[in-house]
Amino acid sequence: MNSKFSFTTVIWREIWQRKSRLISGLLTITLGIAVIIGIESVTSVSKEVVKKKLDLLGANILVLPQATSVDDYYSADIDAPTFPEEYVERIATSMLPGVDNLSPKLSRRIKVSGYPIVLTGIMPSNELASKPIWQASGLMAADLKLACATSSNPSDTTRLDPSLKRATIDSLAATDVWVGSMVAERLKLATGGGVTLEGKKFKVAHVLPETGTVDDNRIFAHLHSVQQLLGTGSQTSAIEIMGCCSAISDGLLGKLRNILPDTRIITINSIVNTQIETNKLMSKVSLILLVIIVVVGSIAIGNYMWANVEERRKEIGTLITIGFTRGRIYRLFLTKSLILGLVGGTLGYVLGTLAAMVLGPQLAGLTISPIPIYLLWSLIVASTIALVGSWYPVYRAARLDPALIMQET
């Protein structure tokens, strides 16, 4: 061991010979980082969950023909002028970030058994994803969800009150319809039954839950079936888009208007504003927590390093007498701080992640996975805190009068 005696040996000896202080110092750094990582892991997942729940409120952007009058978002597409269905492909192939769940519609008022309803043609999401032109441009359904990261897992949607969610229909046969609750009640329609629309028979595939909107008075059929039934050709009267709220605030509407200049693009302000404000609030809360913990952690670690340097003042004086320069003394002490920072950062990351993974599901119902990038952040934050915390006491000690230090007993 002695044959390889070096400055590194001196650092390690100091660390290991003072085990109790080592443990207390490491514990301070580890706990500080663990708290930061634990809270950040939970906050990060919470933000995603909140974002997903907000996105599940449904489509928040509506593309309409220019001449449409807009009094009510939910009925703006009814009997509106039309534009070509090809507009859907234009949006999809533009690959705008923040565009999710495109849903083209064609709506007309018709009468069924003398009762006025709104017949709405929709494009089921599985067909949107399989359109040849989208495949040719490398787009798949998953690509459309990149920006918002809204899960396609149906189980995610079960957390939301169904009445708040505007249905996204995954698949719909050409002869199937989905029926709004009010229509089903008035026409006494039930799942598995039949209904005749404009002389053509359809099967009721599903009765939708009550939403309190005009959707309750709609019958949804395949867009192409409705186009054929109404003789409109490949026209739609609206495209609903689930736009990622942060992308909307980053100017998504303007970009959409550039792609489709002859359309009218509107948003549901209440939903969008809620989404934006909630996400902003989550970000602020997360930042405030991070700042508080980093400051408190820095003070705790700095306090430990300060005590360590103060305790070694005499040693510093001795090292100066045997020829150490101040620069070498800095290196000796700061290398130790760096080692403690790196070890404490790693342990803190592991501890904080484990705590979040164990406590997250129990206390907040959140499933938390390790976030590898946080390891890098832990190492950077812990090392920085340890270096900053020890820099000033070392600086101060290295500049003290060695005569005074050496005369201390």
Place this chain on the structure above:
Amino acid sequence: MFTLENLTKIYQHRGEEVHALDKITMEIVQGSFVVVTGGSGSGKTTLLLTLGGIIHPTSGSLRVKGASLYDYSSNQLAAYRNRTVGFVLQTFNLVPYLTALENVMIPMLLNRDLEEEPQNRAANLLDQLGLSSRQHFLPRELSIGQQQRVAIARALANDPDVILADEPTGNLDPKLSLEILRILKDLNQKESRTIIMVTHSPAAVEFGTKTFRLDQGRLVA
């Protein structure tokens, strides 16, 4: 070896000037055993640390073998402390977490010109001072006299011309004091090293070849 001319060190203490050294002029010949005496606060330790390249004088000049010591850069001064002089202090000042052998090897870490293998040299020094069986002991595992002998071995690590000893027997009983003084005397007589020892012990004065007395920073004898 050392030529001091009007060497003055003034401290500021609570707004007032304190003359730790007041126009000291002296010559210290190479190979001498100089004893510096004086009461507390007389400036003995300040003089020793000034000779050791640690405390910069306020005015005057200090030449070592003809070169002005405080015209050295900080790195040159560090090298001077590492190779030309060796310190022996009253409180030993051993690094507590290093063994006796490692304490002796520390100054050698900074000396790339050392011809001898550091571990062998440190072991030989400890052997010469009767500590061959204590090489791997930590300072707290050594007696006070043994700790001071390790400190002397450390001072000799880089084979310096000068040993600067600040009250080396201040914490020792008379028997141990005599033992340490004999070691220093041997280093002076057998190895021709210059010894400059600060002490308030009358017994220690007898070991010197030259004695200076300081009083309130002034050289009085």
